[in-house]
Amino acid sequence: MGRRIAVFTVLILLAATIETTLVPVVPLGGFQPDLLLLVVLAAAATDGPFTGIRVAVVAGLVSDVLTSLSPFGVSVAVYALCGYGVGVLKPYVYRESVIAAVALGGFFTVAALVLSGGALVLLQGVALPWHYLFEVALIAGTVNAFSAPLLFPVFPKLLGPFRPGGVSRHEL
Amino acid sequence: MFSHRRGRIFLIVAVIFGLTLATIDIRGGGDGGASSLRSGATAVFSPVQVGVRWFVSPISNATRSVRELTRIRRDNHALRDRLEVLEQRVVSRRDLERENAELRALLAMRDRTSIDTVPARTIAISPSNFEWIITIDVGRVDGVERNMPVVNGDGLVGRIYSVGERSSRVIALIDPNFSVTVRSASSGHVGVLDGRGADPLSLRLLDSRVEMAAGDEIVTSSFDAGLYPESIPVGVVRSVQRASSQLITDVLVNPYVDFTRLGHVLVLRTSPVEEPPPFVDTDQEVLPRPQDSANTNDGGTEGANG
Numbered sequence: 001m002g003r004r005i006a007v008f009t010v011l012i013l014l015a016a017t018i019e020t021t022l023v024p025v026v027p028l029g030g031f032q033p034d035l036l037l038l039v040v041l042a043a044a045a046t047d048g049p050f051t052g053i054r055v056a057v058v059a060g061l062v063s064d065v066l067t068s069l070s071p072f073g074v075s076v077a078v079y080a081l082c083g084y085g086v087g088v089l090k091p092y093v094y095r096e097s098v099i100a101a102v103a104l105g106g107f108f109t110v111a112a113l114v115l116s117g118g119a120l121v122l123l124q125g126v127a128l129p130w131h132y133l134f135e136v137a138l139i140a141g142t143v144n145a146f147s148a149p150l151l152f153p154v155f156p157k158l159l160g161p162f163r164p165g166g167v168s169r170h171e172l
Numbered sequence: 173m174f175s176h177r178r179g180r181i182f183l184i185v186a187v188i189f190g191l192t193l194a195t196i197d198i199r200g201g202g203d204g205g206a207s208s209l210r211s212g213a214t215a216v217f218s219p220v221q222v223g224v225r226w227f228v229s230p231i232s233n234a235t236r237s238v239r240e241l242t243r244i245r246r247d248n249h250a251l252r253d254r255l256e257v258l259e260q261r262v263v264s265r266r267d268l269e270r271e272n273a274e275l276r277a278l279l280a281m282r283d284r285t286s287i288d289t290v291p292a293r294t295i296a297i298s299p300s301n302f303e304w305i306i307t308i309d310v311g312r313v314d315g316v317e318r319n320m321p322v323v324n325g326d327g328l329v330g331r332i333y334s335v336g337e338r339s340s341r342v343i344a345l346i347d348p349n350f351s352v353t354v355r356s357a358s359s360g361h362v363g364v365l366d367g368r369g370a371d372p373l374s375l376r377l378l379d380s381r382v383e384m385a386a387g388d389e390i391v392t393s394s395f396d397a398g399l400y401p402e403s404i405p406v407g408v409v410r411s412v413q414r415a416s417s418q419l420i421t422d423v424l425v426n427p428y429v430d431f432t433r434l435g436h437v438l439v440l441r442t443s444p445v446e447e448p449p450p451f452v453d454t455d456q457e458v459l460p461r462p463q464d465s466a467n468t469n470d471g472g473t474e475g476a477n478g
Contacts (some may be wrong), residue, residue: 003390011439014301016217017217017220017221017224020217020221020296020297020298020299020307021224021225021295021296025428028324029245031299032299032300032301033244034299034301036299049179049182049183050178050179050182051367053182053183056186057186057189057190060190063299063300064206065209065210066210066213066215066217066298066299067210067298067299067303067305068210068298068303068305068333068341068343069300069302069303069305069343069347069349070300070302070303071191071193071194071197071198072193072194072196072197072206072209072210073189073191073192073193073194073195073196073197074190074191074194075190075476076186076189076190076193077186077187077189077190077191077194078190080183080186080187080190081183081187084179084180084183084186085464086181087179088176113301116300116302117301117302119194120302122196124196124198126348127348127366127368128302128348128369129368129369129371131293131306132368132369132370132371133236135370136301136302140301140406
């Protein structure tokens with residue numbers, strides 16, 4: 001179990017580092033893929049809702065710490081909803097299906113960005129144009145939709161040697 | 173079933189936890205524990221980010237070179253055309269001497285009003301799509317303080333938002349939370365420029381009847397309590413649209429700085445002008461206060477009575 005936590009921690013920190021340093025190199029017109037969310041979705045798709053929420057809370061805290069203006073804690077709530085959503089759908093989708101990975105990665109990224117942006121507008125009154133919010137959500141959703149089929153199959157292989165215990169047994 | 177129920181409870185706890193943190197952060201006005209956590213994270217992450225940035229900079233440069241190849245070819249073609257035009261122009265020596273003298277005078281002016289600067293490298297950007305925050309590798313030990321303006325060779329980049337020991341976060345000009353008082357370089361008319369993310373900046377003119385045109389240069393004004401030095405280039409007017417009511421003019425401004433290619437910046441070590449003390453009506457000093465006035469009247473009455 002401790003090793004699984006270590007693997008998730010490394011993945012979250014890696015995603016955070018890539019997102020803050022490497023992403024500017026990628027020509028996406030100033031938009032960024034949400035890699036931390038992708039890690040949450042992949043964890044939930046591999047292990048189910050419990051792991052999804054746990055990873056979401058940690059990844060959300062890291063995301064909130066690395067941002068400056070968004071209310072602290074919003075990413076935790078949004079990521080938790082997405083992690084739970086993907087985890088609950090896990091039994092109904094074929095694990096190795098590319099279409100399922102594309103659909104889950106795309107839909108939940110769009111939902112997460114609309115929720116995060118909406119929270120920013122409603123809670124802090126930031127003058128964020130709605131068309132921009134949906135544009136960002138669609139671009140990040142497209143990037144994550146195409147990234148998900150690459151990342152989702154890697155997680156079971158990464159976590160394979162470290163069997164889950166405790167609560168996570170319910171999800172197998 | 174049991175698992176689903178526990179899952180829902182777990183989710184509700186996580187969401188409530190997140191929203192509680194958000195409420196505490198908003199109520200604290202951004203100066204509470206979250207701010208300290210974020211400063212700490214910047215301090216911890218910045219060495220890693222510096223290292224990764226150093227490692228990937230060749231990849232970044234290569235990617236940028238490929239991207240810029242088309243633009244460079246186009247620029248090259250345009251510059252060759254321009255060179256031909258310039259070669260055909262006859263420029264008198266006297267005119268060059270006059271221009272030289274003018275430029276020397278400008279240089280002398282710059283030296284006279286020079287501001288202490290701190291050079292910095294950008295090491296990270298915010299992972300959020302809804303905020304434009306750049307992390308730079310200088311901090312408190314370098315003399316950087318909150319609200320200091322940040323510029324690069326093209327113009328205004330933003331201002332220091334939070335300061336760590338050896339790194340700082342800069343809120344970019346294009347962030348929706350950023351506003352700066354500016355003026356038109358040609359006419360001097362003043363307005364407030366607001367960031368709008370990836371969209372062009374929005375300029376709110378103090379006098380909506382002012383005529384502005386596309387191509388007008390926008391520079392900083394010292395109206396922001398002297399926070400920004402005068403005349404730092406900010407951007408160029410992209411379009412001017414007058415609403416039907418004629419009371420509101422929508423002026424859109426393109427920033428000079430390309431925020432997708434920020435590498436080196438300068439922090440200007442300015443300090444804002446102190447607010448003058450509130451206005452005091454000097455007449456109040458000679459006029460008796462109501463209490464004194466009442467005492468005087470009493471005394472007067474007593475005196476009269478006596």
